[in-house]
Amino acid sequence: MTFNKEQILFEDNHLLVVNKRAGQLVQSDTEGEPGLEDEIKAFLKKRDNKPGNVYLGVVHRIDRPVSGVVLFAKSSKALVRLNEMLKNREFQKIYWAISEKRPAEIEGTLVNFILRDGKTNKSKCVSKPSGEAKEAKLHYTTIGGSENYTLIEVELMTGRHHQIRCQLAKIGCPIKGDLKYGAPRSNADGSIGLHARRLEFVHPVTKEPMRFTAPTNREDNLWRYFEESQS
DSSP: OOOOGGGEEEEOSSEEEEEEOTTOOSSOOTTOOOOHHHHHHHHHHHHTTOSSOOOOEEOOOOOTTOEEEEEEESSHHHHHHHHHHHHTTOOEEEEEEEESSOOSSSEEEEEEEEEEETTTTEEEEESSOOTTOEEEEEEEEEEEEOSSOEEEEEEESSOOTTHHHHHHHHTTOOBTTOGGGTOSSOOTTSOOSEEEEEEEEEOTTTOOEEEEEOOOOTTSHHHHHHHHHTO
16 A cells, blocks of 8 residues: 555645555554655655655654544654644644444543553553543544444544544444454454544644645445535
8 A cells, every 4th residue: 555646635845734544554663664654755756856865754643544634744844833733732633433333422522541551552541640641632523323333523632542542432432443442343444433534723834724624435335425424
């Protein structure tokens, strides 16, 4: 699975916004498998006929089985400013999640403390501060449904390890295909039903308001159904 130009949602001298496909790594892993970062560098080098190294900074990441909006910086000035904005929570991140279960409440705000286990690469939600547990906060709204599935829109207020996956599972709504957090079965393509739908922020250089929406996978019948139902 390699990067192609159709994945580009926006590009200028400072930013590159792409729609990551489920299964793609954002950054190379310890086993040396290339990630989007390296693939995009190679793409830009060839497309722009650059003689030297291509600069590309990773602003944020989403999990391998998750699809959707990912932002990269094409200049060091942009990366420094975007990192500061991220630290100050100046981004709005909206996700779509599919679950076989419907939340007991149509909408709500979830606040937990998330404890990450590095050995299992899994997080656990606890109700009180404990050890290295960090506060995790999100707001969710039930926005759609089919015969067997529910579409939940999530606004992230913090950015913790596996936060959406962990917190939705905590309220009895594991994400479709997410075996790690209690889904009853996997998806055939190894993805999970989580998509980084929208990203909003102020351009770090031009100061213009930016808003990017990533289309879901049109080859997946369920995602296509939900996409069309929300249009």
